[in-house]
Amino acid sequence: MKRTAVPLLLVLCLALAAYFIFFRSKEKDRPVEATLLLDSSALGITTIASGLNVPWEICWGPDGQIWFTEQSGSISKVDPRTGEKKLLLTIPEVFRKRSLGMLGMAIHPQQPYIFVDYTALKPDSSVVSKLVRYTYTADTLKNPLLLMELPGATGHNGSRVAVSPDGKVIWSTGDATRGANAPDTASPNGKVLRLNTDGSIPADNPYPGNPMWSRGHRNIQGLAYTDKGHLFASEHGDAMDDEINYIQKAAFYGWPRIEGLADRDDEKPYADSFPFTPPAKAWTPTIAPAGIAYYHASKIPEWQNAILMTTLKTSSLRVLQLNAAQDAVTGEKIYLGGIFGRLRAVCVSPDGDVYVATSNRDWNPGKGFPIEADDRIIRISPVAKTHNPIRPLKEDTLAVTLSKGQALYKSYCDACHKADGKGIQGSFPALDGNALVNGKPQALVKIILNGQSGNMKGGEQMPAFKFLSDADVTAIVNYTRKSWSNKAYEISFEDVERFRKR
Structure with missing residues (x-):
């Protein structure tokens, strides 16, 4: 028994060493791209899979890998340590x-x-x-x-x-x-x-x-x-x-x-x-909320007992703190806004790492996306502090940097008609050079207030914005009629008030 125990122990040690050498070397090849600084934690952000085709859902699999769907019809998995992908089904x-x-x-x-x-x-x-x-x-x-x-x-x-x-x-x-x-x-x-x-x-x-x-x-x-x-x-x-x-x-x-x-x-x-x-x-x-996951691990203490929520329109990760009874939201913090583009799905590993999937190759990409790496799955996990921090966004950023009309347009119109007013062909019409936008303002105001099926012949239905104040409608209309190549005259608050009553 003594003669066989030593070789067996040696084999086990060599196997264990080979495992750590192989996987740890693979992990070292996946660099931390940035850090997110919380109150006491620093979180590293690492891409574990790229070149994906709109990963719609990500789940922690029974084999310790990330299982994911892609919108075109496939189910695959990726090893979060090595980045190795395997197609399971189409x-x-x-x-x-x-x-x-x-x-x-x-x-x-x-x-x-x-x-x-x-x-x-x-x-x-x-x-x-x-x-x-x-x-x-x-x-x-x-x-x-x-x-x-x-x-x-x-x-x-x-x-x-x-x-x-x-x-x-x-x-x-x-x-x-x-x-x-x-x-x-x-x-x-x-x-x-x-x-x-x-x-x-x-x-x-x-x-x-x-x-x-x-x-x-x-x-x-x-x-x-x-x-x-x-x-x-x-x-x-x-x-x-x-x-x-x-x-x-x-x-x-x-x-x-x-x-x-x-x-x-x-x-x-x-x-x-x-x-x-x-x-x-x-x-x-609206922020276009997407996938959510519950977080209760000690690995990121600031996020304990919170719903993690990805968003498409604001391209952010939201941390929604819950009360002790877990039946109410008591606070919200916003991270990663606009950095990785549209965020579609999120899951949490058993040991508390967070995985997020982007959605930049879908039908409604944001400005500057997709980039070459899209779509991808990123990991967020604790690391030592570095000199490359990403800090939480402040919710009042728009009010500081944009005019009222531009801020309102970004909040309510940008996701469909885009910042350059070009829209999306077959879905949302261009506002730049649009005859209705540049025509008599009453028709445009009526569509903004009441919505329209077919959205100015663009294909998608436009919702009603009648909840907006007359001042807000005035600001949006004038911003749209004076932006890009549009040169239409401005309207007054009283004009909108009068059009609403008709």
Whole structure:
């Protein structure tokens, strides 16, 4: 035994040494690109995967790797230590167009299942959303099982899947661009749905025989459970009131009659007449919230007991502090604004590292993006302090650097019509040189106040901004009519006041 023990010990030592030499050398090849300074922590930012095609969801896999979907229809994984990528599956029937495609994914923590959400076309060219379960073994995804299919649309198809602490499948669905779907208990759209892993309906759902768990949602973009089992969801508003909601059984969240906190005169009577659950927090101007994750590790103490939320429009990582009961948001801090472009998804490793995926190669890229490395997955983890800090943004930056009209345009118009006024061909019309913008101002004011289907022949619907004050509308109109190549005359506050009444 003594003769065999020594060689065996030697083999184990050599194997361990080889492991550390191989992986640590690989890790050293992945440099820290910048540091983010918190109160007492310095966080290093490192790219672990690049050249991706809109990673929509990222999850911590059962093998210690990052599993991710790409919008064009693939599921892959990447080793966070080495950056080695491996394609697991491509689903040919995925239909990608603008915000449609391969979307959410969740991995069951106890069973060998992953659940994916994607859009597809039926033979009549209508859009459907599908929730499909795959069984995984090592690097293979097999035995697809369709759990549920529901009507889709050219937008507002929702995007996220989660697994509840009791092992149920949670699926968020959008209103499919029809607001009336959201409160309708007979429609699966505009809901949080709850299913068993085989697609059957749990006996303890609030409506017998119905997968609905909550209703009144416009377009949920993120789902996450806290360590106490509380479910939160991020949600896109229309022209105002993006939301983070604490999702509760049988709760009604108000869309389309209520946006945000029911603080407008036209919302209050409805909120008084129907049981309504207000959001934990709302944002106007909108920020386009995307994926969320719960953080409770000691590795980054400043972020303990917080919802981490990525955003598209403001290209930022938001840290939403929760109260001890985990049913309310008590604070918010904003990081990385505009540095990596649009941020789509976030996940947390078991030891507390944070991973974020960019979304710069999607249908609505921001100024200066995509760059050559896009899209990518970055890691945020503690490091020693360096001389390359990225500091939290201040929320009043716009007020300091921009005129009122330009700041309002950036908040409400820039995401679609772009800073240069060129828009996006086939989706959002150019405002630079636009005949309607340069014509009689009443028509432009009316569209801003009331919205328009087809958005000035641009393809996408324009929301109504009637909640803006006359002074704000005046500033936006005059900025637009005097910017780029536009040379139209300015209008007055009284003009807008008069146009609103007509």
